[in-house]
Amino acid sequence: MLLRPPSERDVNRLAAIIAEPAVSRWWGEHDADWVRRELVECEPGWVIVVDDAVAGWLQYTEETDSQYRHVGLDIFLTTALHGRGVAREAIALAIRHFIEQGHHRFTIDPAAENQRAIRAYAALGFKPVGVMRRYERGPDGSWHDGLLMDLLADEFSQRSRGAPTGSAPNDQRHRRENHHSPSDERRGDRLR
Numbered sequence: 137m138l139l140r141p142p143s144e145r146d147v148n149r150l151a152a153i154i155a156e157p158a159v160s161r162w163w164g165e166h167d168a169d170w171v172r173r174e175l176v177e178c179e180p181g182w183v184i185v186v187d188d189a190v191a192g193w194l195q196y197t198e199e200t201d202s203q204y205r206h207v208g209l210d211i212f213l214t215t216a217l218h219g220r221g222v223a224r225e226a227i228a229l230a231i232r233h234f235i236e237q238g239h240h241r242f243t244i245d246p247a248a249e250n251q252r253a254i255r256a257y258a259a260l261g262f263k264p265v266g267v268m269r270r271y272e273r274g275p276d277g278s279w280h281d282g283l284l285m286d287l288l289a290d291e292f293s294q295r296s297r298g299a300p301t302g303s304a305p306n307d308q309r310h311r312r313e314n315h316h317s318p319s320d321e322r323r324g325d326r327l328r
């Protein structure tokens with residue numbers, strides 16, 4: 137598996153994945169225009185690639201204020217790959233990358249009922265901080281609770297199934313700012 141920056145050619149596949157009932161249940165219902173506008177063109181993140189096929193999306197929000205430095209993460213995977221440790225492997229790659237960049241704290245906020253997500257994140261070392269009541273609106277229009285979880289770098293568990301070691305540090309924001317940088321080419325745009 138690898139993480140790589142998104143491009144226009146990923147829009148339809150990501151839109152098809154997000155439309156799968158097991159994914160839209162937690163991410164909401166969105167069309168290809170939303171995926172293009174809100175994910176590919178806007179949200180910093182990577183396409184998750186498994187066996188050369190687009191398998192999902194991992195996004196991050198990097199807080200760079202030195203007083204509150206941390207990274208927020210969010211993810212979806214195609215249903216056929218749920219329960220195989222792919223999320224753990226993808227998130228572990230991103231966390232190792234951001235630790236190398238000097239980050240010490242990570243957050244993630246699954247729906248309080250999303251037990252599969254909570255178990256996957258707990259296996260990486262994320263701990264529940266607390267329930268955020270009526271935090272997000274579901275596809276049915278009703279508000280539901282979210283569980284804020286956080287992870288400190290020294291609690292990060294490497295027991296993600298099959299996670300490879302090492303990474304090639306880079307990110308989408310860096311790529312945009314330094315598009316023609318030789319050092320960028322040397323590092324590559326991907327995390328493996």
Ligand SMILES: CC(C)(COP(=O)(O)OP(=O)(O)OC[C@H]1O[C@@H](n2cnc3c(N)ncnc32)[C@H](O)[C@@H]1OP(=O)(O)O)[C@@H](O)C(=O)NCCC(=O)NCCS
Binds near residue numbers: 159219251252
């Ligand atoms: C949530 C998601 C990212 C997790 O990825 P994943 O690759 O399936 O997760 P993993 O295989 O690493 O771990 C899943 C864990 O949940 C457990 N699990 C599987 N189905 C479950 C269920 N119905 N209820 C509770 N736990 C379940 C698995 O046993 C595993 O835990 P274990 O290894 O301790 O036994 C993925 O399922 C997904 O994309 N879901 C749809 C979108 C979504 O919910 N995104 C998260 C938003 S915060």
